[in-house]
Amino acid sequence: MNRNVLSRRALVGVAIAALALAGCGGGDDDSDTGTGGTDASAGASEYANLSGDLKASGASFPDAYYQEVITEFKGVAPNLTVNYNAVGSGQGKKDFGANLNDFAGSDSTVKDGDGPTAGSFLYVPTVAAPITVSFNISGVDKLQLSPDTLAKIFQTDIKTWNDAAIAADNPGVTLPATNITVVHRAEGSGTTNNFTKYLVAAAPDTWKLKSGDVVDWPASTQGAEKNSGVAQLIKQTDGGIGYVDFSDARASGLKFAAIKNKDGQFVEASIEGTTAALQGAEIAEDLTFNPLNAAGATTYPITAPTYILVRTTYTDAAKKDAVKGFVRYILTEGQTLAPEVDFAPLPDELKTKALAQLDKIQ
Structure with missing residues (x-):
């Protein structure tokens, strides 16, 4: 767990202990009832009456963030248990449409046949993060890839690491003749959807496999379950490359490529680059938004x-109260946890609109 999270929890524990000691003493002084004590307990009391169990499933991309929020939320809502099962966006949407969960996590929008019917649900944006292009090439620590080269690699038009197109993106770098092994998600995945949607936008004349939760990958590629599974397979494969969320890539110790953005700059995945991309994202009426291939010299594309x-x-x-309470916590106190587990919080405008979505739940 992140060291900052542990420190913050320790401070919270000290604060709670101090409040408890204060409550035990000074009983004869009824005048010491200023608003400070009431305000301090206001945030906790908002969630204290929530109880029961919430069952959720869906995207593995935000799983590290949701698990951290669930852990923190237990401290203010001790009688409510939240379980989130990272089975992939596709399965989460199916579970939601079949009423098998109380809410679903998804990195992609709902299409016909996904499960939920139009009008039966609302989108609530929570955080954003980079999708890394993680690689494992013996003797190579740094890699730069332009969108067209990236597209050719993932649809297996380029088969070895010393290909002229990769060399052109990496002047001065000695690249081996190692075969490229492309690793992708095996199940329906919002990470796949966003990665391939990026390629459609950034390399429209090169990328031929379209976009979606599921893509018809070439037979020579390899699939793995969840972001963590893709990360592990890349780590085990010399010459491997795949798309992995930032949190899992860092946790697995993977190297990831700098990607050429819309302004022509090679930028590595980072929270700063993600935050820059969010500033240029257009927000749709239903609160879906698209930060992929955003303009800006410092954006991660x-x-x-x-x-x-x-x-x-x-x-x-x-x-209903439990779902609204948990999601409200994600959008308020929970936003401060995002950078500590490799995610970017929402811009203020989008966060305000997301909170307003909760008022529409009946």
Whole structure:
């Protein structure tokens, strides 16, 4: 766990202990009831009455963030248990449409046949993060890739690492003749959707495989389950390359390429580059937004959004309150956790609109 998170939790524990000691003493002085104590407990009391169990499933891309938020949320809502199962955006949407979960995580929008029906759900954006292009090439620590070269690699038009197109992106770098092994998600995935959507936008004349949660990858490529599975397979394969969320790539110790952005600059994945990309993202009326291939010299071009899908109507009032409470926490206190686990918080404008979505839940 991030060291900053541990430090913050320790400070919270000290603060709680101090409040408890203060409550035990000074009982004879009824005048010492200023607003400070009431304000300090206001945030906790907002969630203290929530109870029961929430079941959720979906995208693995934001899993590290959601697990961290769930852990923190337990401290203010001790009677509510939230379980999030990272099974991929595609399965999460199917579960949601079949009423098998209370909310779903998805990095991609809902299409016909995904599960949920139009009008039955709302998008609530939560955070954003880079999709890295992670690689494992013996003797190579730094790699730069332009969009057209990247597209040719992933549709296997380029087969070895010393190909002239890769060499042109990496002047002065000695590249081996090692065969390229492309690794991708095996299941329906919002990470796949966003990565291929980026290639459609950035390399429209080169990329031929279109975009979607599932793509018809060439037979010579290899699939793995979840972002963590892709990361592990790349790590085990000399010559391997794949797309992996920033959090899992860092946790696995992978190297990732600098990608040429819309302004012609090679930029490595980072929270700063993601934040820059978010500034140029257009927000649709339903609160879906697209930071992919955003303009700006410092933007990281493969920046992906992620959402929670909530129902427009919950028949169980306690369930409705629990979902609204948890998602509200994500959009308020939970935003401060995002950078500590390799995600970028929402811009203020989008966060305000996301909070307003919760008022539409009945």
